[in-house]
Amino acid sequence: MSWRTSFDISRNSGESLTTQIQRVLKREITEGVLHPGTSLPPSRRLADDLDVSRSVVVEAYGQLIAEGYLEAVQGSGTRVARHLSTTPETVVPTLLNEGRVPSVRWDLRTGRANLSHFPYREWLAGYQRVLQTARQSDLDYPPLSGTPALREELARHLGRVRGVRTTPGQVMVVSGFAHGLGLLCAALPELRIDVLAMEEPGLLRQREFVREAGLRTRAVPVDDEGIDVEALARSGARAVLVTPFHQFPTGVTMSDERRAALARWARDVDGYVIEDDYDGDFWFDRRARPLALQRHAPERVVYAGTTSKSLVPGLRLGWLAVPGDLLSPLERARSRRDLGSDSLTQLAFAELLGSGSYDRHMRRLRARYRLRRETLADAVQHSLPQARISGAAAGLHAYLRLPHGTDEAELVAAALDRSVLVRSGREFSSRPTGARPALVVGYTSLPRSGLAEALRQLGAAYTDVSGRAPTAARIA
Ligand SMILES: Cc1ncc(COP(=O)(O)O)c(C=O)c1O
CATH class of the missing domain: 3.90.1150.10 (Aspartate Aminotransferase, domain 1)
Known part of the structure; x- marks a missing residue:
């Protein structure tokens, strides 16, 4: 392993050679130049480089081990202690959390989602099959709206399990709902929509996210039937984001009357509903499981789903079923922002859907x-x-x-x-x-x-x- 020697050792200073080596190493560690886990040169080599006796280096290392700066690793010498964090870890708040959280029991x-329930075996089999059968073109930049194989599987799956009315051509694969929402915020102004109504209570960080994406927001109250459509009509907004299956956070399921009223509102204002079906796979109630709101007004509702709850958030995989009029603005917005979602993940998920192992x-x-x-x-x-x-x-x-x-x-x-x-x-x-x-x-x-x-x-x-x-x- 190559090692840069930047020790400035002087035999004329009042300081012992051991102390000087220690001081330099401590400085390099605390200033973040030598990172936790970095291997140090064997004592013999450093002693040769510095032209000092080996015992000087051994003593310096020993002292720094005692102080917790270094650690001796059996069979692989001495390294900067892994537990030391020289730069404070920055935890950036996201849509879902506020950054650093206390560690608790x-x-x-x-x-x-419970990350331990990820279907490793099925995912591995799907991924392996993709790698065995992928054409070279599958490894190129994917189509912006998603790989055809996944869009077909999703259109079938969403119709079957959520009653969504869509076609593969209207499905856009995105990197999680957050990504899809960002794209929608960029696309809506093309339709002269620059205000998004959002549920109150709801995810406050999501509201900030929407505002930072350039839209204004209106908070519209939710009652025991879902969003108050009369209040929505008074808000002047022409687009709204709702969670009708299981309102976040109140857990309310939107009533049939509200669904009908919401669809009417969207038609009346020539506007759009974004249906965030984030946990629509999980219904344990005695009542019949509600289907997607989208089926009542496919030309007015953007249906959004994600694998963040059904598989794991780390996949960053989601989808939108998009009304025809919104498709081009959405694709244009996307073409200015990214080059598509990971194609191998898309193909593996298509495999899981097609083989029945996702079901x-x-x-x-x-x-x-x-x-x-x-x-x-x-x-x-x-x-x-x-x-x-x-x-x-x-x-x-x-x-x-x-x-x-x-x-x-x-x-x-x-x-x-x-x-x-x-x-x-x-x-x-x-x-x-x-x-x-x-x-x-x-x-x-x-x-x-x-x-x-x-x-x-x-x-x-x-x-x-x-x-x-x-x-x-x-x-x-
Ligand atoms: C209300 C709500 N919508 C959507 C999502 C999923 O977002 P993503 O697909 O970006 O992980 C979550 C995640 O927990 C959520 O709580």
């Missing part, structure tokens, strides 16, 4: 999440009886309404003291709404026993802040 944040994976996953959802419902009843789960039994999170007067912020802080990380309903509202206090609980990333224990701790945290034993009767 029970993480009940939303938006997380089988989804059946297994739904069964697992159904059990977790039941565990959560039991645990709420048992450990936090003051709370009511609102909305449909669907998706990967639940919205827990709490008695009036509960201080959400205090409860979240008390939960954190007990090593439970959970979000309050307030964190998804841009203004005080007078809505009942709530917690938003993601239930997929913990094992069932962990979930039960997390709820026990939450119940205890509730007792801590309310200072009195709970009674279910206090809830209105």
Whole structure:
């Protein structure tokens, strides 16, 4: 391994040779020049380079090991300690999180698939098959809207499982919904739409994202039937982003009447609805599973799906089923921004869809999440009886309404003291709404026993802040 010698060793300084070597190494490590894990030259070689005796270097290394700057690795010499982080890690906030989060035992944040359920074997088989059968042209830049094989599979799949009315030519493969939303924000102004209405409560970071993409936003309230279409009409917007299957975060499923009203509104204002079907694969309710809103007005609704919940977010794979009028503006917007999504991932996913292994994976996953959802419902009843789960039994999170007067912020802080990380309903509202206090609980990333224990701790945290034993009767 080559090594740059930048030691400025002087025999005339008052400092011993060992101390000088130590000082230089410490400086290079703390200033981030020598990174954690960097191997140092063998003591004999450095001693030769510096023209000092080997014992001087051995002693310097030994001292730095004792101080934790270096570590000796059996069989491979000495290196800069891996645990040292010389530059602070910057955690950039994203659409879904606020950057650095405390490390806790029970993480009940939303938006997380259980990463351990990724179907490694099926994905590997799909990927292997793609590599065995891919033509050279498959390795070129992919068509901007996606590889034909995946667009065909998706059109079939979406029609079959979500009732989406589309054609392969109207499907655009994107790198996750966030990417698709960015493209839509760039395309809508071509249709003289520069305001996007968004649900309140909702993902506040998503609103910032939309504003940073150049659109203005309007917050429109959600009630027990979904977005308030009359308020939407008053907002003056001609485009709206909704989560009709399982509203984020309240869990409300949009009623049939609201769906019809929303489709009418879109036609009346010559506008568009973006349907974010982020967790539409997961329905555990006794009621019939609602199909996509898009089927009521395919010429007005952009249907959006993602593999972030059904597989893992790391794939960065999603899709839009686009009304004909929006297709060209969307493709033009995309042509100015990127060169398409990873074609091998697209082909592998097409393989999974076509072979039926995605369906089988989804059946297994739904069964697992159904059990977790039941565990959560039991645990709420048992450990936090003051709370009511609102909305449909669907998706990967639940919205827990709490008695009036509960201080959400205090409860979240008390939960954190007990090593439970959970979000309050307030964190998804841009203004005080007078809505009942709530917690938003993601239930997929913990094992069932962990979930039960997390709820026990939450119940205890509730007792801590309310200072009195709970009674279910206090809830209105
Ligand atoms: C409301 C909502 N929409 C969409 C997504 C998925 O976004 P992406 O496909 O970019 O991962 C998430 C992810 O958790 C979400 O919570």
